Amino acid sequence: MTLSQFLVLSAGLFSIGVYGVLIRRNAVLILLSVEVMLAAVNINLVAFGQYLENTGRFAEGTAASGQVFALFVITVAAAEVGIGLAIVLLIFRNRSSVNVDELDALKW
């Protein structure tokens, strides 16, 4: 498998994520879309990490750093989703809605 195949997959996933973030009204689904974008990034990281290792371009002692990065991103993403869902839950309790179009109190 070539690098570009992964990059195309990653770009597709990212675009879907961006679309979701910009279009969906439901806050939960926006968070979901953000996760999709992060998954796309992870694919990129792993793909490039593997590619660089295959072509032997890593400096000494930095092997598998792409994969390690991906692991970190997954961890951070989990935490982010936890906080995001907690916020959404609280908003729902207060306003009985998670429609982001209605959440525009912070404006001029």
Next chain:
Amino acid sequence: MVNGISLMLAESNVEGLARDFGDGGLLAEGAWLIVVVPFVATLAITLFGKRLPWKGAELAVGAVVFALVYGGALLLTSWFGDGIVHEGSVKIGEFGGFEVEWGWVVDGLSSMMFFVVGLVSTACFVYAVGYMKGEVRWTAFFASFTLFAGAMLMLVSAANLIQLLIGWELVGVSSYLLIGHYWEEKENSSAAIKAFIVNKIADVGLVIGIIIAAITVGTFSISEIIQRVVESDSELDDVAAIIALLLFVGAMGKSAQFPLHVWLPDAMAGPTPVSALMHAATMVTAGVYLVARMFPLFHEMAPGVLDLVLIIGTITLVIAGLLAIVQDDIKRVLAYSTLSQLGYMTAALGAGAYTAGLFHLFTHAFFKSLLFLGAGSVIHAVHSNNMSDMGGLRKYMPRTFWTFIIGSLALAGIAPLAGFFSKDEILASFNEANQPIVLLLGLVTAFITALYMARAVFLTFFGEYKGQGSPHESPAIMTVPMMVLAGFAVVAGLFNVPGQIGAFNEWVSTRFVETVGASEFLGEHATSFDVPVLLLGLLAGLAGIYLGYRLYYPDAATQKERDRLYVRGLWPVLENKYYIDDLYMEGVVNPIKGPIARFIDWTNSYIIDYVVNLVGMFTRVVGKVVYGVLDQRGIDLAINEVSAGAGFLGGKLRYIQTGKIQQYATWLFLGAVALVIGFWIKVT
């Protein structure tokens, strides 16, 4: 940093009879304390004197007792040791090429002065504690009094001319404060101002003299200047006469020599202890001390000025002596007597008799302060300065009477009291200097001196009491200092008996023996009694007393008339003080007060004020223009416009802030896309 430069002069190449002296060791190195202690005491009295049990007087007395003990110790060390010559200094700063130092000289001359100032100050201070009881401004009085003594000690200890000048001016300031102590009366504050101004006129001479000397020699140090004199430096020689003349002008002011003597009699306005100290040890001796300190300069390089010194001294001694005969105020009698005796000292220095002049300063300090304290005691008892209110006090005030008699006899030059030896030495030196006229005038004045003192004694202590109330003897705190001074008035002359005891001569000549060699100056110092002159002097004194007895003793008993010795033509002149005060008033003060002051006032209000007003008006107009045009219409407008623009833009731009999060995200992504496209273009 303290660096002892003692023996500096001794080590330099001096030929002849120059000899080495001790450096005085620790005692001389610490001699700066003599100067510092009174100044610290002054400060302490000013700051918290009022809170002390004696309201500051104890600090004042303590300070001068310290000076007395230290000065006495130095004098004894110098006397019984090999003599002391020490110069210590602390560098204060450097201005241009001139180093300014605070130094202290310890040699025979300054030790002698430390002792005299210390002793007379102690007597006057203790006396003042009794005399000033219940008077106004007690603490302020003792603060100024201590400053007065401290300033004189500073002047005496000065190693350089700048320090001497500072001491000199401090003496002037504190004398101003003390003379004007009872300033509630206009007369007293006028006397203070007069003393200050006359001194200032003379000080101008002193300052210029010091500046010329310093520029020529390149240093303020007195010993350096003397050293140059010894080396016959030609550069100094060229200006030496001017320097000497200007220094002597300064000395004429402080030592109240004709024609700048007018302030001294008026200075009687101060409290009597002040007069005693001022006339004996401090202030008026400063001028004599200055001439003595710089004596080699006068003697070697400016003999013409020395002649002038002789002439001025002789004029002063005669005219002041005559004035003393006609005074009614007992303090004024003594004041003119001081002038006359200062004339003796000055004339002696002028005749080249260095030791004789200083010796008279030394003895005079004791008996004149004694006489003033006695006069103060009398004034204290009868509450009047006038001898026409006194009389018969012999019965009421025996201690004052006897001490006053001792002082008077010493002043009249009756053997074997102090004045006899010093006056005889001065007269002998006139004879030796081959000045028959001066000798004659000196003898005549010796007669006059005895006459006016006899008059003062007979009018004050004999006959019937003419004043108010009943007089009483002063308390012990006042009489004991008088007795101590009386003791010195008896024995002080024995310190310098020609051919027998040379102690005083040794003290005051140490420095010059060291630098110039003894022969140079001491050759003109009498080494044996000049018997004819001695007898004539004694005779003049006795004749004066006899005449005083004939004229005033019966008068004092009957109180018919006061001045029986009325000489037509001479007396009006004397009572108007030779019209010198009037001359100054009409010739100097009134023209300045009248036309000159009016002209200056006119100039001030019509020319200077006009210019000032014009400038002010111009400034106002400019200010108005600047305010109206530049400030209001220019700067304010710009500021308002800028802020209005900012507000307008903000009003428009705030609509971007919609609160819709997806809109923000859209902008964010569009921005990211734009960045990518930008990079793309740049890369390809």
